[in-house]
Amino acid sequence: MTSFWHPFADMAAVDAGGELSIVRGEGSHIFDADGRRYLDATASLWYCNVGHGRTEIADAVSAQMRDLESYSTFQDLTNPPVHALVERVAAMAPVANSRVFLTSGGSDSIDSATKIARRYWALMGEPERIVLMRRERAYHGMHTAGTSLAGIPANLEGYGGLLQDVVEVPWDDAEGLRAAIERVGQRRVAAFFCEPIIGAGGVYAPPPGYLEAVRQVCRDTGVLFIADEVITGFGRTGEWFASTRWGIEPDLLTCAKGITSGYLPLGAVIAAPRVWEPFFAPGVGMFRHGYTYSGHAAVAAAACANLDIIERDGLLARAVELEAQLAEALGPLASHDLISEVRAGVGVVAAVQIDPAAYAADPGLLARVVPACRKNGIMTRTLATGAIQVSPPLSLSDDEVEELASGIGAALDDMG
Numbered sequence: 077m078t079s080f081w082h083p084f085a086d087m088a089a090v091d092a093g094g095e096l097s098i099v100r101g102e103g104s105h106i107f108d109a110d111g112r113r114y115l116d117a118t119a120s121l122w123y124c125n126v127g128h129g130r131t132e133i134a135d136a137v138s139a140q141m142r143d144l145e146s147y148s149t150f151q152d153l154t155n156p157p158v159h160a161l162v163e164r165v166a167a168m169a170p171v172a173n174s175r176v177f178l179t180s181g182g183s184d185s186i187d188s189a190t191k192i193a194r195r196y197w198a199l200m201g202e203p204e205r206i207v208l209m210r211r212e213r214a215y216h217g218m219h220t221a222g223t224s225l226a227g228i229p230a231n232l233e234g235y236g237g238l239l240q241d242v243v244e245v246p247w248d249d250a251e252g253l254r255a256a257i258e259r260v261g262q263r264r265v266a267a268f269f270c271e272p273i274i275g276a277g278g279v280y281a282p283p284p285g286y287l288e289a290v291r292q293v294c295r296d297t298g299v300l301f302i303a304d305e306v307i308t309g310f311g312r313t314g315e316w317f318a319s320t321r322w323g324i325e326p327d328l329l330t331c332a333k334g335i336t337s338g339y340l341p342l343g344a345v346i347a348a349p350r351v352w353e354p355f356f357a358p359g360v361g362m363f364r365h366g367y368t369y370s371g372h373a374a375v376a377a378a379a380c381a382n383l384d385i386i387e388r389d390g391l392l393a394r395a396v397e398l399e400a401q402l403a404e405a406l407g408p409l410a411s412h413d414l415i416s417e418v419r420a421g422v423g424v425v426a427a428v429q430i431d432p433a434a435y436a437a438d439p440g441l442l443a444r445v446v447p448a449c450r451k452n453g454i455m456t457r458t459l460a461t462g463a464i465q466v467s468p469p470l471s472l473s474d475d476e477v478e479e480l481a482s483g484i485g486a487a488l489d490d491m492g
């Protein structure tokens with residue numbers, strides 16, 4: 077038995093089956109303690125955009141730690157890597173003249189965005205605007221705010237009442253959002269949270285026109301539009317941000333993961349002028365929010381080195397190629413007996429959906445998917461819908477695309 081209480085784990089199953097220790101990474105591959113090599117089909121948890129083993133990130137962190145590991149950034153304090161990072165992120169933000177609030181990860185960013193949104197309306201003299209809208213299938217992390225915003229029902233069960241005044245809307249229908257805002261009363265709605273591509277909820281790309289339409293609904297009703305780009309940020313859709321790809325200038329944008337490719341934990345909330353200006357006005361005073369590691373110097377150095385790699389290696393352009401290549405390579409799996417659908421072709425993300433009828437008929441089926449993939453050299457996991465997650469590093473080579481698709485295919489055949 078391990079002392080490690082694993083996140084998102086059935087510990088009885090972990091204790092019964094044992095742990096798997098991952099000890100090394102190199103490019104698109106990882107290695108376990110027995111030396112077995114796996115293709116990292118998911119870039120860990122959707123984050124390792126530049127691939128593993130980038131020693132220049134380690135070198136940048138080491139150099140920064142030798143000067144200064146970190147220091148508080150509360151009040152007027154800052155440090156050189158944080159200064160460099162936020163200027164860079166602001167320059168790539170989908171809205172000009174944005175400001176960047178740093179956090180330690182995606183859930184922190186969502187929690188921060190929730191507070192910024194509600195406080196924005198208090199500052200604007202409309203404190204009754206507190207209702208938060210989320211979509212079905214949504215995943216916005218696991219802090220209290222993100223759990224309250226969960227559109228995956230299992231993620232919300234068993235905690236009593238968390239954040240109140242949260243309303244669910246359909247995942248794919250902009251008029252459904254408009255109707256919900258009308259029902260609640262637009263003078264009560266603070267913000268709408270939206271993943272440009274739904275990730276953990278099963279990889280669902282936005283229906284054509286959906287993002288533009290919900291953006292317009294928010295404009296019409298004054299509701300803040302919050303793009304949750306924790307997965308889509310930093311290249312996964314071929315732009316720095318999916319919001320740029322779809323031209324939806326969000327009021328707030330939450331991000332994490334790809335900002336450091338996970339080499340160290342970091343998140344951010346990017347605020348458009350509409351939102352930050354009232355907070356920055358003379359006389360408004362302190363925004364009493366921030367984290368010990370908001371602006372950690374060594375983490376910011378890792379982020380800058382990571383952004384250098386994305387730029388130098390042309391990974392945004394590579395993502396555009398990979399989006400098509402993945403769809404082409406994975407598409408044929410849809411005809412496998414165990415598969416009902418392959419969702420791919422928008423961004424470097426895909427879901428190979430195990431047929432719900434097959435796992436209804438064979439309740440043990442889903443538990444066999446990951447072991448079968450591992451046996452065939454593919455490290456992945458299943459999502460809430462019972463789909464195999466595909467979200468590889470953006471540095472994936474052409475050969476590795478084939479390795480990925482054939483490995484999943486072989487795993488399905490083994491299970492079949």
Ligand SMILES: Cc1ncc(COP(=O)(O)O)c(C=O)c1O
Pocket residue numbers: 121181182183184186215216217218271275276304305306307332333
């Ligand atoms: C869209 C989205 N938002 C928020 C989060 C939470 O991020 P973290 O796990 O870094 O707290 C995630 C994590 O997967 C995510 O996919």
